[in-house]
Amino acid sequence: xxxxxLPQQCKSVPHSFRPIQYCKTNVLGQxxxxxxxxxxFANDVLDYLFKTLLIAIRHNDRVLTLAMAHHFIxxxxxxxxxxxxxFFPANVLAIALDPKSxxxxxxxxxxxxxxxxxxxxxxxxxxxxYDQMFDGFAxxxxxxKPKARQxxxxxxxxxxxxxxxxxxxxxxVRFSGALAWPYIxxxxxxxxxxxxxxxxxxxxxxxxxxxxxxxxxxxxxxxxHPGEDLHDGNTFEMFLERVNNHPRANILYDPTHFLMQQxxxxxxxxxYADRIKMFHVKDAEFNASxxxxxxxxYQSWVNRAGRFRFLGDGQVDFEAIFSKxxxxxxxxxxxxxxxxxxxxxxxxxxxxxxxxxxRIIRVTDHAFDDFAGADTDDAINRNIxxxxxxxxxx
Numbered sequence: 001x002x003x004x005x006l007p008q009q010c011k012s013v014p015h016s017f018r019p020i021q022y023c024k025t026n027v028l029g030q031x032x033x034x035x036x037x038x039x040x041f042a043n044d045v046l047d048y049l050f051k052t053l054l055i056a057i058r059h060n061d062r063v064l065t066l067a068m069a070h071h072f073i074x075x076x077x078x079x080x081x082x083x084x085x086x087f088f089p090a091n092v093l094a095i096a097l098d099p100k101s102x103x104x105x106x107x108x109x110x111x112x113x114x115x116x117x118x119x120x121x122x123x124x125x126x127x128x129x130y131d132q133m134f135d136g137f138a139x140x141x142x143x144x145k146p147k148a149r150q151x152x153x154x155x156x157x158x159x160x161x162x163x164x165x166x167x168x169x170x171x172x173v174r175f176s177g178a179l180a181w182p183y184i185x186x187x188x189x190x191x192x193x194x195x196x197x198x199x200x201x202x203x204x205x206x207x208x209x210x211x212x213x214x215x216x217x218x219x220x221x222x223x224x225h226p227g228e229d230l231h232d233g234n235t236f237e238m239f240l241e242r243v244n245n246h247p248r249a250n251i252l253y254d255p256t257h258f259l260m261q262q263x264x265x266x267x268x269x270x271x272y273a274d275r276i277k278m279f280h281v282k283d284a285e286f287n288a289s290x291x292x293x294x295x296x297x298y299q300s301w302v303n304r305a306g307r308f309r310f311l312g313d314g315q316v317d318f319e320a321i322f323s324k325x326x327x328x329x330x331x332x333x334x335x336x337x338x339x340x341x342x343x344x345x346x347x348x349x350x351x352x353x354x355x356x357x358x359r360i361i362r363v364t365d366h367a368f369d370d371f372a373g374a375d376t377d378d379a380i381n382r383n384i385x386x387x388x389x390x391x392x393x394x
Contacts, residue, residue, distance in 0.1 A: 118175060120160075123153035124209075125177030125202050125229070150205075157209045165216035171277045171332070172213065173221045173252050176202065176230040176239065195238075202229055203242030210246045221252040221278045232263055233271060240275075250277045254337070255316050256284035260306030261294055266317070269324045279325065280337045281356055283314030301341040308339040310348050311355040318359055326361040334360075 119137040126134050126146065135143050142149040157174075164172045180198035183190050213220050222230050222239075230236050236251065243249050253276045258265035269276065286306045291297065296304040311318070325332075336352040338345050382388050 118173075120153050120156040121174035122177055123149050124157070124205055125179050126150070127179050127182055129182050130178075154205070154209065158212050161209070161212040161216040161218060164213075164218040169218060171219045171221050171250075173223060173278060175225060176206075176222050176228045178227060178229045180229050181227060181231075198229065199235075199238050199242055203239060206239075206249075207243055207246070210243060210248045214246070214248045218248070219250045219277045220248050221250050223252045223254060223280075225254070225257050226261065231257070232261065233268060236272070236275075249275075251275045252278040252280060254280040254282060255321060256280075256282045256308055256314075259284050259314075259316060260286050262286065266320055266324065269321065269328070273328045276328075276330070276332070278332050279321075279330075279334045281311065281318070281334045281352075282337045282339060283309045283311050283316045283318075285309055285314040304341075307341045310338070310340040310343040311336070311352055313340070313343070322359045322361055326363060 122134055122137055126149075128146075131146060135149070138149045139152060142152045160172060179202055180195050183194060210220055222228075222236070224230055224232065224236060230239055240246070240249055251272055253269065253272075255265040255268075258268060284306060286294075288305050292299065292305045294306065296306060299305075301307050308314075322334075325334075334356055336348075336356060338348045338352065340348060379388070
């Protein structure tokens with residue numbers, strides 16, 4: 001990836017590349033840069049994304065956006081106080097397959113905690129109803145060519161498996177794609193076998209990708225998300241069955257997408273504990289009214305019954321979630337994802353890291369009532385139970 005252009009040098013970019021602002025935060029106190037792998041796009045698109053995506057860099061008690069911080073990364077300033085985290089565009093072919101060769105990465109000291117390919121992965125499975133809307137996610141040379149576009153997306157996933165391995169990443173985030181989503185509501189009546197065929201085809205497309213990630217030693221963490229065929233526990237299980245319970249088919253846990261569809265997001269942790277490898281720390285609220293419920297009547301994000309909020313401003317019970325994850329001995333990362341309908345992202349970035357840090361539970365090394373700390377003594381235990389007396393009596 002080339003050095004970022006100055007704002008006045010940025011060319012216009014397609015509407016589909018609107019800014020997506022994320023703040024990524026690691027729960028372990030390390031510097032973590034989740035890598036967004038964007039491949040085969042023009043440099044002006046990469047530079048546009050580089051400038052508009054949120055980066056949470058703490059420097060002299062300020063939070064900087066990437067546009068403000070690119071001078072640090074390009075070398076005009078060599079020292080950052082701390083990387084809280086970032087969504088960092090990278091070109092798979094030029095950077096991700098050989099990160100040590102790029103001088104930008106040599107200037108930074110970071111731990112890459114996760115990797116995601118949200119744009120490319122959507123093109124693994126696109127229903128014709130969404131063909132035009134998703135076409136802008138693809139490289140220019142495969143647009144308006146559904147078969148070539150799908151093949152391109154598969155190849156990008158294979159590159160991403162190798163890139164994740166080279167970065168030392170254990171978990172890779174992505175959507176599933178969707179063939180059955182337009183038929184989620186059973187009216188008109190679905191033909192028998194329609195949904196089953198959709199999931200069979202989805203599994204057929206994903207199986208070789210999962211195998212590639214298995215060879216790379218990387219988990220595929222599906223973001224269970226409305227608009228995807230994997231959008232709740234049942235649909236995840238339908239997919240999992242068809243990929244023969246593949247060990248690399250795992251879950252990114254995001255409670256907001258469950259709260260807004262009125263799913264038991266606490267119970268979800270219990271049911272899928274062995275498959276949950278990542279956690280998006282994000283808040284939401286659901287306030288039904290006489291005019292709208294889960295579907296929200298095509299309202300804007302601000303006016304929807306279910307909408308994303310900043311951490312602590314919504315209804316998600318984070319204390320219970322962090323307690324459950326701790327009890328599960330989860331060693332995954334808690335990643336803040338900013339999508340609040342109201343609060344400014346820079347304020348969210350400044351407050352979010354502290355919000356998460358305050359909820360990380362330091363696991364105790366002994367029981368609270370183990371004040372004596374005595375070792376096990378079988379004779380004492382048998383004496384307490386009265387067994388020694390009985391034995392002597394015999």
